[in-house]
Amino acid sequence: MTQIPPLPRRRSFGCGVAATVVALVGIVPTAIVFVLAATADPNYGWLVFLTLPLEVLFGGIALVLGVIGLAFARADGGGYAWPVVGAVLGVVALLPAAAFLWGG
Template sequence: MTQLSPPRRRRALGCGIAATVVALVGIMPTVIVFVLATTSDPNYGWLLFITLPIAVLFGAVAVVLGIIGIVFARAEPGGYGWPIFGVVLGALQLLPAAVFLTGV
């Protein structure tokens, strides 16, 4: 009787998908407010003061999850796609805070 191969661990895939989902959840309120402010009423723009800190928080969490996913991807066979995508989306969310803090 042949033995079954052990199940593959998918920690990197799970962390990468989690990082991408967290980053998208952080981006969506800002996108919604931006669309409302440009199309419907410019008075919705003040909501960016609420959504941008939330986006920065979610972006930082996504970067951490993505880096953990990259570390797991090094240890097991699989792809780097989802963790890297999560890190990139998280880093894009951190750009407004970096621009604000550096004064560029």
């Protein structure tokens, strides 16, 4: 009887996909508010004050998950694509808050 080879570790893939989803959950509402304020009615702009804190929260979580995924990918010798995408989207989610705080 032959042994079944062990399944490859997918920790980096899971953390990377989770980071990407969490970052998109933070980015999409703010992007929708910017589109509505630019096209439909400028009075939608106040909704940024509701979506921006959520974007910062989810962006920070996504950045941490992406870095954890990168550490798992390094340890397992796996793929780096999803953790890098999640970490980059986490940084992108933090950019509007940084521009808002720094007056840019």
